[in-house]
Amino acid sequence: MTEVGRNGTDDKARYALERARIDASCRLPTLVWICSGVIWLLIGSTLALFASIKLHSPEWLFPDVSWLTFGRVRAAHLSSVALGWSFSMAIAVSIWQMCRLARCEMIYPKMLIVAAVIWNIGMVVGVVGILIGYGQSVEWLDMPPVVAPFLVTGLGIVAAWTVATFRNRREPHVYVTQWYLLGAMFWMPWLYVTAVLVIFGLDITLLGMNLRFSPATGVVQATTNWWFNHNVLGLWLTPVGVGTAYYLIPKVIGRPVYSYYLSVIGFWALALFYSWAGMHHLIGGPIPAWMASASIVGSMMMLIPVAAVALNHHMTMRGHFHHLRYSPTLRFVVFGAIAYTAVSVQGAFESLKSFSEIAHFTHYTVAHAHLGVYGFYAMIMFGATYYIVPRLTGREWASGRMIRWHFWLTAIGITLYFVSLSIGGWYQGLALIDANIPFIRIVRGTVPYLMSRSVAGILMTIGHVIFATLVVMNVCGFGRSRSGPTLFVEKRVTSVYEPAALSV
Amino acid sequence: MSAPRFLGALTRPRSKALRMTIDDFIVYAVLFGSVVFFGGAAVLALAWAVRDGQFQNFERSSRTIFDPHEPVGQLTDRFPDIRRDGE
Numbered sequence: 347m348t349e350v351g352r353n354g355t356d357d358k359a360r361y362a363l364e365r366a367r368i369d370a371s372c373r374l375p376t377l378v379w380i381c382s383g384v385i386w387l388l389i390g391s392t393l394a395l396f397a398s399i400k401l402h403s404p405e406w407l408f409p410d411v412s413w414l415t416f417g418r419v420r421a422a423h424l425s426s427v428a429l430g431w432s433f434s435m436a437i438a439v440s441i442w443q444m445c446r447l448a449r450c451e452m453i454y455p456k457m458l459i460v461a462a463v464i465w466n467i468g469m470v471v472g473v474v475g476i477l478i479g480y481g482q483s484v485e486w487l488d489m490p491p492v493v494a495p496f497l498v499t500g501l502g503i504v505a506a507w508t509v510a511t512f513r514n515r516r517e518p519h520v521y522v523t524q525w526y527l528l529g530a531m532f533w534m535p536w537l538y539v540t541a542v543l544v545i546f547g548l549d550i551t552l553l554g555m556n557l558r559f560s561p562a563t564g565v566v567q568a569t570t571n572w573w574f575n576h577n578v579l580g581l582w583l584t585p586v587g588v589g590t591a592y593y594l595i596p597k598v599i600g601r602p603v604y605s606y607y608l609s610v611i612g613f614w615a616l617a618l619f620y621s622w623a624g625m626h627h628l629i630g631g632p633i634p635a636w637m638a639s640a641s642i643v644g645s646m647m648m649l650i651p652v653a654a655v656a657l658n659h660h661m662t663m664r665g666h667f668h669h670l671r672y673s674p675t676l677r678f679v680v681f682g683a684i685a686y687t688a689v690s691v692q693g694a695f696e697s698l699k700s701f702s703e704i705a706h707f708t709h710y711t712v713a714h715a716h717l718g719v720y721g722f723y724a725m726i727m728f729g730a731t732y733y734i735v736p737r738l739t740g741r742e743w744a745s746g747r748m749i750r751w752h753f754w755l756t757a758i759g760i761t762l763y764f765v766s767l768s769i770g771g772w773y774q775g776l777a778l779i780d781a782n783i784p785f786i787r788i789v790r791g792t793v794p795y796l797m798s799r800s801v802a803g804i805l806m807t808i809g810h811v812i813f814a815t816l817v818v819m820n821v822c823g824f825g826r827s828r829s830g831p832t833l834f835v836e837k838r839v840t841s842v843y844e845p846a847a848l849s850v
Numbered sequence: 851m852s853a854p855r856f857l858g859a860l861t862r863p864r865s866k867a868l869r870m871t872i873d874d875f876i877v878y879a880v881l882f883g884s885v886v887f888f889g890g891a892a893v894l895a896l897a898w899a900v901r902d903g904q905f906q907n908f909e910r911s912s913r914t915i916f917d918p919h920e921p922v923g924q925l926t927d928r929f930p931d932i933r934r935d936g937e
Contacts, residue, residue, distance in 0.1 A: 361918055361920070365920075519904065520899070521914050521915060522911075540880055540884050543880055544877055560873045593915060596915060597915055600923045601923075602912035602922060672927075672929060673925065674927065676927065
């Protein structure tokens with residue numbers, strides 16, 4: 347072997363070993379958070395089915411059991427999937443990517459496991475609390491306020507760990523994904539603490555001193571609520587989802603991001619404009635006119651980062667779309683990236699007053715929210731899981747066919763969900779502004795669309811069961827063992843990828 | 851809840867329209883304090899990034915996720931039942 351060849355081999359081995367060590371150090375905390383997310387996904391999906399079916403068939407299954415009524419089950423579903431599944435996955439994916447991008451082994455892994463335990467104690471108390479009647483009538487903050495200390499502590503530990511890892515990094519350059527993840531970890535604790543303090547107030551006794559102030563009331567409470575809700579999507583789920591796509595798409599296809607410049611512009615534009623957008627949910631409500639107008643401007647300005655991200659992802663994938671056939675990760679992540687563009691453009695125009703006049707307070711908004719949180723965010727998290735878990739466990743996924751079923755069930759499910767509720771919601775909105783149409787007729791008119799939603803929910807839930815089965819099988823040792831540091835394609839792929847050599 | 855003495859000037863009712871309770875004050879403090887703190891943090895982060903050269907040489911930046919073992923041009927993910935070598 348020549349000197350150059352030997353150095354090249356040494357370099358490859360060194361980097362492979364480094365990555366293997368990083369993955370090994372992340373194994374337990376990342377898997378704990380992923381398993382936590384998967385469990386909450388299954389719980390949330392079951393609750394979602396209950397809620398969906400009860401909306402068109404209220405007499406179905408234990409109509410007299412109070413804790414299974416629509417109001418409670420729907421709030422429990424929201425908390426399970428929003429705070430259980432989405433947050434757990436955000437943390438799992440973030441901690442793994444932070445270590446990978448910082449090129450350092452995980453520090454304080456036990457801290458992250460403790461955070462997961464604290465977080466899940468809070469979640470169990472919160473979801474059970476909602477079901478037994480202690481829920482709050484505050485959207486996205488439905489759980490009893492007693493869980494707030496658990497969630498703040500869990501999130502605080504993860505945020506502190508992120509800062510410590512960033513300071514410990516060996517890679518001096520901050521890749522765009524890290525910007526997004528750092529932003530998310532910085533924004534979310536602030537959002538949550540501020541919203542809880544302003545909406546629920548505070549009443550604690552610490553070292554003999556009573557610290558208490560009353561919650562804000564009226565308009566301030568409502569505006570804080572929607573500032574929080576919308577920013578959970580925009581300043582937590584969006585940065586984690588978009589940041590993950592910025593890592594996985596180039597990494598999977600082996601091509602640098604089309605325009606790094608645009609990716610940086612996208613991040614800072616998101617940071618600048620997104621937090622203005624939440625008030626568009628209160629258009630038509632008793633909020634100051636300037637507040638609604640500022641929010642509409644912020645919502646429309648969001649077209650800048652969205653265009654930057656959409657253009658970048660599309661141009662990065664250009665000429666590589668055939669890889670969707672081969673890569674499970676890419677299939678989910680690209681679906682999520684397309685949904686991100688769609689939901690963001692839709693959201694910007696949905697904020698306009700003339701649009702809100704019809705679509706507001708209808709099922710149209712529900713469809714929009716699910717396109718964002720599920721079509722965009724959850725799909726990217728599925729893709730990330732398919733990429734990360736084999737590298738942590740050293741085992742291949744047990745069945746490619748099951749992954750394909752998972753993809754098609756969830757992709758068709760969310761598409762059916764979005765289309766049916768968007769059409770139903772629009773007709774509902776048109777009918778609601780017509781004073782000549784009796785309200786009960788409008789309610790009856792939505793039933794076919796709600797039934798379509800239940801069918802879509804069943805498809806997605808079956809997909810989730812398949813996904814959970816795959817994760818459990820992988821973690822429990824089913825599936826071929828991998829050798830070599832990358833654990834996934836090491837033995838089969840030479841240094842230059844040759845698509846023509848693949849056989850399906 | 852009564853206001854501490856040093857907050858008296860702020861919380862003393864001057865007229866009905868301008869009355870501010872201690873609770874109102876805390877809400878405003880939380881809101882404006884967090885805006886200043888986090889807005890300031892964003893500005894500091896941006897200034898640090900510029901000073902540190904994070905926005906120079908975008909071509910190199912975009913390639914930091916690749917290395918000699920997983921270089922540009924290599925696909926790093928595929929379905930488990932897809933074989934390159936017909937295995």
